Amino acid sequence: MSIRIGILGYGNLGRGVECAIRQNPDMELKAVFTRRNPEAVKILTNTAKVCPVESIEDWKENLDVLIICGGSATDLPVQTPKYAELFHVIDSFDTHAKIPEHFEAVDAAAKKSGKTAVISVGWDPGMFSLNRMYANAILPQGKDYTFWGRGVSQGHSDAVRRISGVKDAKQYTIPVERALTSVRAGENPDLTTREKHTRECFVVLEEGADPAKVEEAIKTMPNYFADYDTTVHFITEEEMIRDHSRIPHGGFVLRSGVTGWEGENHHLIEYSLKLDSNPEFTSSVLVAYARAAYRLAQEGMSGCKTVFDIPPAYLSAKSGEELRASLL
Amino acid sequence: MSIRIGILGYGNLGRGVECAIRQNPDMELKAVFTRRNPEAVKILTNTAKVCPVESIEDWKENLDVLIICGGSATDLPVQTPKYAELFHVIDSFDTHAKIPEHFEAVDAAAKKSGKTAVISVGWDPGMFSLNRMYANAILPQGKDYTFWGRGVSQGHSDAVRRISGVKDAKQYTIPVERALTSVRAGENPDLTTREKHTRECFVVLEEGADPAKVEEAIKTMPNYFADYDTTVHFITEEEMIRDHSRIPHGGFVLRSGVTGWEGENHHLIEYSLKLDSNPEFTSSVLVAYARAAYRLAQEGMSGCKTVFDIPPAYLSAKSGEELRASLL
Numbered sequence: 139m140s141i142r143i144g145i146l147g148y149g150n151l152g153r154g155v156e157c158a159i160r161q162n163p164d165m166e167l168k169a170v171f172t173r174r175n176p177e178a179v180k181i182l183t184n185t186a187k188v189c190p191v192e193s194i195e196d197w198k199e200n201l202d203v204l205i206i207c208g209g210s211a212t213d214l215p216v217q218t219p220k221y222a223e224l225f226h227v228i229d230s231f232d233t234h235a236k237i238p239e240h241f242e243a244v245d246a247a248a249k250k251s252g253k254t255a256v257i258s259v260g261w262d263p264g265m266f267s268l269n270r271m272y273a274n275a276i277l278p279q280g281k282d283y284t285f286w287g288r289g290v291s292q293g294h295s296d297a298v299r300r301i302s303g304v305k306d307a308k309q310y311t312i313p314v315e316r317a318l319t320s321v322r323a324g325e326n327p328d329l330t331t332r333e334k335h336t337r338e339c340f341v342v343l344e345e346g347a348d349p350a351k352v353e354e355a356i357k358t359m360p361n362y363f364a365d366y367d368t369t370v371h372f373i374t375e376e377e378m379i380r381d382h383s384r385i386p387h388g389g390f391v392l393r394s395g396v397t398g399w400e401g402e403n404h405h406l407i408e409y410s411l412k413l414d415s416n417p418e419f420t421s422s423v424l425v426a427y428a429r430a431a432y433r434l435a436q437e438g439m440s441g442c443k444t445v446f447d448i449p450p451a452y453l454s455a456k457s458g459e460e461l462r463a464s465l466l
Numbered sequence: 467m468s469i470r471i472g473i474l475g476y477g478n479l480g481r482g483v484e485c486a487i488r489q490n491p492d493m494e495l496k497a498v499f500t501r502r503n504p505e506a507v508k509i510l511t512n513t514a515k516v517c518p519v520e521s522i523e524d525w526k527e528n529l530d531v532l533i534i535c536g537g538s539a540t541d542l543p544v545q546t547p548k549y550a551e552l553f554h555v556i557d558s559f560d561t562h563a564k565i566p567e568h569f570e571a572v573d574a575a576a577k578k579s580g581k582t583a584v585i586s587v588g589w590d591p592g593m594f595s596l597n598r599m600y601a602n603a604i605l606p607q608g609k610d611y612t613f614w615g616r617g618v619s620q621g622h623s624d625a626v627r628r629i630s631g632v633k634d635a636k637q638y639t640i641p642v643e644r645a646l647t648s649v650r651a652g653e654n655p656d657l658t659t660r661e662k663h664t665r666e667c668f669v670v671l672e673e674g675a676d677p678a679k680v681e682e683a684i685k686t687m688p689n690y691f692a693d694y695d696t697t698v699h700f701i702t703e704e705e706m707i708r709d710h711s712r713i714p715h716g717g718f719v720l721r722s723g724v725t726g727w728e729g730e731n732h733h734l735i736e737y738s739l740k741l742d743s744n745p746e747f748t749s750s751v752l753v754a755y756a757r758a759a760y761r762l763a764q765e766g767m768s769g770c771k772t773v774f775d776i777p778p779a780y781l782s783a784k785s786g787e788e789l790r791a792s793l794l
Contacts, residue, residue, distance in 0.1 A: 157727050161606045182727050238791050258794055265600070267794045268778055269737075272593070274793065275754040275781035276747075278489045322740075384731075397750055399485050399510050403712075403742035405750075409597075412650075414731035419604075422725055422733075426603040446779040446789050450596055453603035461774050463566050465602065466586055466595045 140166035141432045143425075144197060144225070146217065147207035148172050148179055148188075150385065151230065154421025155205050156182055162425060164455045168201055198224050202435070203428045205229075207421075215240060219247040222255045222442075226435045228428050230260040230420055237263065237444075245442035254435040255442045259427045260420035261411055262286070266391045268445050269409040273393035277405060280395020283321050285313035285334060289387025289416060297362045298339055301355045303347030306375065308382040310338045313390065321392050324404045330365075337368040340382055342375050387416035426453040468494035469760045471753075472525060472553070474545065475535035476500050476507055476516075478713065479558065482749025483533050484510055490753060492783045496529055526552050530763070531756045533557075535749075543568060547575040550583045550770075554763045556756050558588040558748055565591065565772075573770035582763040583770040587755045588748040589739055590614070594719045596773050597737040601721035605733060608723020611649045613641035613662060617715025617744060625690045626667055629683045631675030634703065636710040638666045641718065649720050652732045658693075665696040668710055670703050715744035754781040 143159055145152045148170050159167045160183070167186040172179045176188040189197075194204075204225035208214050210233045218229045222244055231240050237258055248255040258264065262284070270282055291311045298307035317334050320327045327333075339356055343349060353370045356363055373381075388411040397403050413419045427445070430452035434443065451461055471487055473480045476498050487495045488511070495514040500507045504516040517525075522532075532553035536542050542559045549555050550572055559568050565586055576583040586592065590612070598610055619639045626635035645662050648655045655661075667684055671677060681698045684691055701709075716739040725731050741747045755773070758780035762771065779789055 154725065157725060160727070161725070234794070237794050238787070241790055263794045265604075265735075268600070270793045271778055271782060271789060272596070275757075275778075275783075276593075276750045278783075397482065397485060397489070397743060397746040399488070403746050405742060405747050406738075406740040407593075408736075408738045408740075410734075410736045412734040412736075414733060415725060418725040418731050419733050422604045429603075444790060444794055446786065446794065447777050449775050449777050450599055450603075451774040454599060455603075455606075458774065459566070461599060462569055462772060465598045466562070466565050466591045466772055466774065 140164055141429060142166055142168045142200065142202045143428060144169045144171060144194075144201040144204045145207055146171045146191065146194070146204055146221065147213070148174075148181065149207065150417035151421055151424075152205075152207035153182070154415070154418040155207060155424055156186075157418060158422045158425040159183075161422075162429070162455065165425065165429065169197060194221070195224060201225055202432050203228060205424055205428055215243070218255065218257060219243045222247040222253050223251045224253075226254040226431050228256040228259055228424060228431050230264070230424055231258045232260060232263055234263060241442055241444070249441045252440045254431050254439050256427050256431045256434075256444065256448070257442060258444055259424050261413075261423060262389065264420070264423050264445055265411070266389065266409070269391045269407075270393070271446055273391070273395075273407045277393055277395030277397070277407065279397075279401060280393050280405075281326050283329075283392040283394070284389065285318060285392075286389040287311040287313050287335065287387070289389070289413070290382075290385050294337065294339075294362055297359060298341060298356055301352055303344050303352050304341055305344045306342040306378050308340045308378070310340075312336045312338060318390065318392075321394060322406060322408070324394055324406065326394055332366055335366060337363060337366045339368065339370045340373050340378065341370060342378050343372060384414060385416045386412075386414050387419075388412045429453060429455065468492055469757060470494055470496045470528060470530045471756060472497045472499060472522075472529040472532045473535055474499045474519065474522070474532055474549065475541070476509065477535065478745035479749055479752075480535040481510070482743070482746040483535060483752055484514075485746060486750045486753040487511075489750075490757070490783065493753065493757065497525060522549070523552060529553055530760050531556060533752055533756055543571070546583065546585060547571045550575040550581050551579045552581075554582040554759050556584040556587055556752060556759050558592070558752055559586045560588060560591055562591060569770055569772070577769045580768045582759050582767050584755050584759045584762075584772065584776070585770060586772055587752050589741075589751060590717065592748070592751050592773055593739070594717065594737070597719045597735075598721070599774055601719070601723075601735045605721055605723030605725070605735065607725075607729060608721050608733075609654050611657075611720040611722070612717065613646060613720075614717040615639040615641050615663065615715065617717070617741070618710075618713050622665065622667075622690055625687060626669060626684055629680055631672050631680050632669055633672045634670040634706050636668045636706065638668075640664045640666060646718065649722060650734060650736070652722055652734065654722055660694055663694060665691060665694045667696065667698045668701050668706065669698060670706050671700060712742060713744045714742055715747075716740045757781060757783065
């Protein structure tokens with residue numbers, strides 16, 4: 139029998155989850171829940187239903203795991219604790235600073251209902267966190283570095299779009315090659331914000347807007363751009379659609395450390411991702427952890443977990459025996 | 467109270483474990499057990515004892531975890547099941563093809579005694595296996611690649627040393643850059659043995675030995691060298707000591723896969739290690755998993771586990787709360 143999955147929210151992430159489920163024969167998408175008019179939401183899976191979110195309680199006995207695909211700013215802090223009262227749930231909450239409080243809220247709800255919850259699943263937080271954690275445990279004497287990109291930052295793209303005179307914009311975060319080279323060489327550099335990443339913006343202007351003014355407004359924007367070296371390119375709407383419709387991302391997690399009685403030997407652990415589609419990769423991680431959530435639930439576990447708490451084998455459809463024989 | 471560790475076998479690996487314990491304030495080395503005359507074994511830790519292996523049973527109540535640092539060919543298949551009768555144990559058994567039978571033997575012994583055992587801990591098997599497994603679970607449609615090096619292969623160095631006329635030898639395994647580039651480009655190449663790695667040998671000849679004959683013997687050696695492009699350098703004993711005394715290693719684990727409804731988006735997951743000291747890095751992984759073994763034992767777990775079965779957080783000295791706040 140397959141693991142029966144529900145998706146709450148059908149944006150890029152929800153659609154990615156739908157695609158990922160198709161790659162996992164032990165899982166089945168049963169329903170997509172939406173706040174929009176269900177008639178207007180066209181999904182890809184013929185055998186699944188689109189339902190209004192108000193009807194979700196009717197599915198209480200018919201879903202094994204609910205994958206919550208809302209945004210971290212306002213959706214997930216409400217949705218994940220709320221639906222943990224009804225379902226085993228999983229989300230990709232990614233506001234790093236607020237993870238502890240989100241964890242507490244979801245943990246309390248899930249413990250009360252006897253459900254399993256897994257939060258902050260994806261690649262950062264998620265696979266990057268795991269790699270930081272493993273590397274720290276293995277090399278206690280060392281230094282961590284995380285670089286992001288080359289990839290589209292939704293937050294920074296939105297910030298540019300809010301500037302008067304900007305019709306559309308995409309912002310790419312780019313790791314500085316020189317910094318990466320220094321870390322890889324074991325130089326353990328102390329890097330400023332500017333030394334780690336550059337930012338590149340592609341902007342479509344409203345008719346009559348002044349490019350010099352827009353460029354100045356971008357480059358001096360506090361928090362988002364002022365501390366970075368930023369390049370701005372003005373392009374046409376056609377070029378935007380043709381060259382910047384994808385949502386690639388990626389990055390690097392490195393730990394540079396030493397071993398030996400006097401720290402005489404150096405080691406470098408590096409993990410990197412090059413992703414054509416940020417939301418689809420995040421979705422693929424979510425679906426693997428949905429399998430883990432299902433198994434934890436089968437064992438009667440209740441409360442909230444993160445990627446740190448879950449045995450790797452729980453993510454795989456293969457048995458322990460198969461895994462030991464083929465991948466160990 | 468610290469986790470009390472015993473080391474069985476004091477070669478490069480045992481010494482590496484001793485050094486790694488020093489970096490972990492929650493652990494304490496209590497004793498090193500040796501088959502040699504204990505008087506002849508000088509260790510670095512003043513507060514630990516060197517004992518004959520015959521006396522190990524006297525330590526039954528005084529060690530939390532025994533880290534077994536023997537070789538995979540003949541030591542570990544005997545030692546790990548044997549000492550799992552007395553202690554919570556951990557080893558770095560690395561003969562991939564024999565892991566399933568080693569697992570069964572250790573699991574049976576540990577279940578009988580009610581002890582916790584963890585086998586095949588290190589980087590391959592170990593961290594590389596984990597990365598293969600995570601990447602497979604996340605990207606079910608994809609292809610795996612593992613490259614080793616640049617690093618010293620003990621087995622290949624030994625094979626060269628057994629050739630008549632060879633006084634000393636070191637063999638380096640080197641990944642082929644062209645193959646790595648192709649994998650990273652998402653080309654999903656089918657690679658032959660020769661296309662993945664080259665081999666480089668540094669050889670000190672016995673007086674009067676014929677270099678041409680030795681080179682021929684190396685390059686045509688079945689299994690070890692015949693299927694590879696091999697370079698042979700003849701050097702002096704002084705050069706061997708000066709330039710080839712370290713035991714570096716490393717490698718790359720990659721998974722190239724696709725997501726999307728029609729597999730339209732490509733993703734690359736890459737994990738790599740650059741290690742100055744192969745045994746010291748392996749030891750550092752062993753010590754982190756010794757902490758995990760201790761915790762599993764505290765929970766009353768008995769039987770054999772591998773890296774696939776152990777929640778990542780069990781490796782870290784930090785609490786779940788600290789980990790979520792600092793590394794997630």
